[in-house]
Amino acid sequence: YQVLFPTVRDAANANSMQIAEIELIGRGPVEIVVLSEDFEGLALGPNVDESVAGDQVWTDTPPEDWSIDESGIPGIGDPATDGVTEWAGWALADKAWWIEAAGDQDRSLFVLASGTVAVADPDEWDDADHDDSAAGGWYKTFLTTPEIDISTLEAGSLQLVFDSSWRPEFDSNYHQTANVTASYDGAEPVEVLLWESDSASANFKDYATNETVVVDLQNPAGAKNVVLTFGLFDAGNDWWWAIDNVDVSGLGW
Template identity: 35%
Template sequence: MLDGDSAGYEGSDEKVAVDAEKHLANDPADASFVYFGQTDIAGHNHGADSAQYQATLRTDDALIGRLLRAIESRPSYSNEDWLIMLTTDHGHTASGGHGGDTPEERMTYVIAAGGGVPTGTPNAQPKIVDIAATALRHLGVAASLDGYALRSAPADPFDSVTLKPRQDETGVPASVLGWTHQGPAGWSVRTTAPQGVAEWQGWSFTTDDFWTRAAPGQQREANVRARGVFAVADPDEWDDKGSPSSSGKFDSTLVSPGYDVDGASAVTLKFGSHYRHENPQRAAVTVAFDGGAERTVLSYGSGTADVLAGTVSLNVSVPNGARNMVVSWRLYDAGNNWYWAVDAPTVTR
């Protein structure tokens, strides 16, 4: 066993590569994991923008090439189904180290080939939790995880919106496009609230990069099930300009287009939910059929626990003869409280 912390990763990585080449070329195994550590050390000591960091990347590239050639040399290679993934567990700051919650430190990558993973770059950037899901899918192991196997994240109408640069937010670079109140076709937002931070004046469509830069360190980073663009009601950030909660409450409703429920006795409403609660804020999901009265199918209020990185699945009964169902997500009675993020809503029979 090699201990890179004590023996030094530069020499240890070479020894790991030699052992891994032998294993990958000859041994039967369902899964193998190989770790090279010198790039991490260079990032800590010199930063992600350093020449030392770039040099270790080139070294890693050569080591990985040796492992790929070892795999391809296997006598049974032509009859095997290999999934190969390259990734890292975290990013680095430009000057060195990590340990914070900035996008740069949380940023990782995954390069995948084989195993039925489609080629190309997905429109919605994957997250680190997707790596385990992808590996387990390839191995035929069922598991309930936060991640989605690559290219299997649910379809999302929110990803079609056109995002804008910051307006009131100061912690977000001007180059980062990441918010709008204009939803996809058929979606609408109704808001009653004194004017606060423009980006969060009611439900907004945003991205992880934009939202977490706006207010780091408040568990927004834990919204790991969301992909691409998602919807957020954030009275905590709304209240940061002029303290509008001193003169009125935040009350905003996200309204879906109509879903076809003709002939169904029940449907399943499902969506990703990242909800932090603080009294007196309240929240509710309602449904309305054929323009009729709204019916509450989920409510959050006093005593509600946080629902972080969750998936909500609701069985909704359909009145006899109903043809159309509209869904609403409302966050209300809120001042400088917390937030609700919703992603990938679907209605299925």
């Protein structure tokens, strides 16, 4: 902003006074981080079904106010029918242990991640007895954030950034699919990311075992909060999706 004052003179035009130009510079919006989660600090417990032993390697208890929906796992609730228990839905696991327990198979390429990572791994889950996947509606699980306050952020500025390891597989039975949805102020969730394993799909996501993903969330004007959900579904003996270092930010004052 600028405020200009003219020169003031007396009647004889002999004396004058110049009032200096004053420039007021307004501060623009700045980036505000409204969620940051690296899954560290969780209380990990011992292995259950996996043969690689460890005392602090795994949990299905997410960070405070996060939630995991594993109700879509065939056989869930019965250790005899839920597959490899550690991977019966989203899990929080020590990355090094996960890699070793699964025999690597390129999981170690996820070098952007460290410590504890969030993993949905139907490949490993399938290595023990479980209810029939087709009859049970295939492997599906969802990891949901807390309600995130975005009331001070500008409309259209909200952004999700996370590190990701994705290995797809598609055949006549298994259609491993991932998505992220956003629910604003409790409204119906809107899909903001969709990855499919079918190479013929417009949403095909190729092998990407180590990348940083950026999603523009397009928060609507007036939105006060948002809840994000990471889903992996339509899977069987496929591969995996793992994430780490989840950040949500936008522009605010």
